[in-house]
Amino acid sequence: MKNENNVKVIPLGGLGEIGKNITAFEYKNEIIVIDCGISFPDEEMYGVDLVIPDITYLLNNSDRVKGIFITHGHEDHIGSLPYILKQLNVPVYGTRLTLGIVENKLKEHNILSDCELNKVEAGDIIELENLKVEFIRNTHSIADSCSIAIHTPIGVILHTGDFKIDYTPIDGLVMDLERISNLGRNGVLLLMADSTNVERPGHTIPERSIGETLTRIFSNAKGRVIVATFASNIHRMQQIVNASVKYGRKIAFSGRSMENISEVAMDLGYLHIPEGKTISVDEIQSYPNEQVTIITTGSQGEPMSALARIAFSTHRKLKIEPKDLYIISASPIPGNGKLVSKVINQLFKRGADVIYEALEEVHVSGHAYQEELKLIHTLVHPKYFMPVHGEYRHLRHHSELAQKLGMEEKNIFNLETGQVLELSDKEAMITGRVHTGSVYVDGFGVGDVGNIVLRDRKHLAQDGMLTIVATIEKESYSIIAGPDIITRGFVYAKESEALIKEAKDIVRKELEDCLENKVIEWYVLKANMKKSMEKYLYEKTKRRPIILPIIMEI
Template identity: 55%
Template sequence: MKRTKKVNIDGPSLKIIPLGGLEQIGMNITAFEYEDSIVVVDCGLSFPDDDMLGIDLVIPDVTYLKENADRVKGFVITHGHEDHIGALPYVLRELNIPIYATRLTMGLIENKLREHNLLGHTKRKVIKFGQSVNLGQFRIEFIKTNHSIVDAAALAIHSPAGTVVHTGDFKVDYTPVFGEAIDLQRFAELGKKGVLALMCDSTNAERKGFTQSERTVGHTFDTIFHEHQGSRLIIATFASNVDRVQQIINTAHKYGRKVVVEGRSMVNIIDTAMNLGCINIPENTLVDIDRLKDYPDDRTVIITTGSQGENMAALSRMASSVHRKVSIGPNDTIIFSSNPIPGNEKAVTRVINELEMKGAEVIFQDVHVSGHACQEEIKLIYTLVHPKYAIPVHGEYKHLKAQAGIAQELGIQKENIFILRSGNVLELNEEKAGVTGQVAAGAILVDGLGIGDVGNVVLRDRQHLAEDGIMIVVVALDSISGQIASGPDLVSRGFVYVKESDALMDEARDLMENVMEGCVSRGCTDWGRIKTAIKDNLGDFIWKKTKRRPMILPIIMEV
């Protein structure tokens, strides 16, 4: 279970190099390397932490791939969630490499590439479950799994040094809504033949038992529809959970309700799923939101985005009365078919309160099942695959560690379990395994159009500005006499409400005048020193008076 273990590996070996996904849930990307061949599994983004002010999204540092671009044979994608496909449009700008994925996964990737004008330049191939693709010295086989999105795949990565099974994100659903159950027989067959390493989803490794079937949510919908026949139903869920939407539509059809799909990402994904035949919508069931008013409340269902309390999502706009086409009232029942993702709890609660204040009923418990395997499912996969080495993936440290504990319980030797960090180079073959090196890895921040132009300095400044605002001191010095030509003027933003703090600002201005006059009378012409004097004196004064530390920015002009 050691994190880094320096060893020498003799003979041909496989290298596994995670470039993200091991410090958090998000930004999954892992390179597999055998001699002249590199294959990359997934290429996801993550969403910014609270302290990444103003950042839109975070993508992995792929310097290692760029440096070895000639050897990279392809991106192999397990499923269509943002944390597995979201960085593709950014990475593909710099690396023109083909993509291999199953049907819906590819559909969602194509939507992204189209938005970024990359569709024409990118080679793509849709792979069916059970099929393999040869990429250099690798053969990559796609295996059917279940997850909270249709067409999720596990991968068997066959290399001359042995086979690695990568589960992708998965659960075991014996009664899935769409398509087959996870192909447990193939996992067993691979295990029987011998698997070098298992890379298994750790998201729910802390949770006991089995994750329930997606179909149980369908039963819950049935009960809710049955008990709320008089009211309009509004159901919020994850846009990408096509099976969930399918079940809502099935239930709506059974109870004779029309269905409106609302929220941009929801509409896009359902469109894609319909085009690919991943969702089955009875005729005359879907209606446009503009036709909502043509039906009585008790004959409609709205499926909407916003289940995480996202500010700009459709449900939040309804809750705060800024949605143009839906206004909430006492005849509405709103169902959160989702759990809040950690960090979103307060936002979700805010939306629930707003909805209830409008008189609506809100149902937010037990209308959701997870898409990830719990402990008993993880044990099942380990037992079927029976790997020599275990490499827990997809999770924060505590999740990876929980899976490492399970692996050990199942008889995998402690020294054969690897909790890696992004950038680690794990080298392995039948004889030996260990971390033998380190490559560049990390997070690149995307803000607007800027990729990587916001770094620690900018973030620190934003945090400083957010905390106590800014005070700007401008002074103009005569270039010949060195005397003060104008100023010092003080301007503040985000510090205090100036009208109420006139006296404070006046005192600060007097202080700055004294400081400047002191500098000038001493004949100080070193702008660096003058700026330091301004910063120190004003900083001390403000702290003493207010116990705040606004950013102080001296600007000197020469006229």
């Protein structure tokens, strides 16, 4: 179906995985990109700080890339921008709050002045040569979030971005269902929709009801109230502020991202706090406990977060005090449950009171449940559908949901990252695959930690390592120093004295045997030493530490 009038949709990340959302849309000489997120390392990615998408494909087509369009300011949609813009400096488009958060990031990476950030408002349409990109207000767990419609010469592609349908949002700005309905009436070629919560029946509860629960909880609080939530959830923040003001409390923000984002949100008018109601963490001591609210990071139990440091008494400024009430206003992201539990247990142990999801409705998801998804499908009734945002199981279930609503399976495309969906006004099919992948960020290094390094780290983590070192004199075929053995992460020194002594004897014997036979090639010596050591240690301990034989020659 090759045709220069076709539109190509190429997810470069985010399909069949959580996070790292980035999708390219291509028509003739124009490529636009929606979102540019990171994902967080899974437990196998030892030492990796974060994961960004491999954008080789965009770099190979850099002259055609016209801009990156951001749906909202969450890390899994904006987090890669500082890294990607260093490689591919193209204009970025987003709403005011989204770009406010992006600006902060680019500043930290010292590249803000090199970047072109274009502020848009919901409703705006950016006109490129052939493509038009329309921002459509939606509702999500961050303010100023948008869906995006791409108007192409062969039809409209509607990408919901992350969304839920909240009819009573805190800022009063409801999702622009009218515009979406209008697009649907005029015909949408392809719908791409958020699949995160497709397994959940019913409808999300409105954000406002969390506010009601919080207000009730605040009304009974006798000491300080410390609420941990996502720093980006400005609406949640606003509701905590409202409950605090109602009960005569001052508000302090704690934790770097909480301080950063609350400041951006206040500056830009997304977070409203009456004059004189905010205080700094340093000022908390000047107020009676029952007049203080602290909004903090750490809702995921992150060990270095403000909340965890309070719980484990390592926070420099904040200590647990009598009658403190802690509220975890968030769900643990999969994988974080144990960390969150640790913090909750520790707070209880220290005598504090803690309220969390299992006990009260203090959190609601930002992603549409089944009935919300059905509404969008029904309004849009697209020609083709592609589920996005979610693990494979979610994409699969979203495809089933669409079929229950009457779509034919052949019109649904469940893509993998890197696959190319090509659309004409008559047909759609997967026509190829481009290079994609994950790039690991570790410290200053971007991409210098790969599978070999990670495999070694995993191996080291499991059984530790053992270095054998010996100096030999080539000419005389003799050992002149060593062999010495040094271990880390293997066994306790005191427990292993006999073991290491015997190991040394074995290595020395192996080495002497080789030298006696005039074997002097270091790689043979090393291989033999390693082999005999592995065998011995496994028999004795059932462990396989990394063995590092080093031969020095003089």
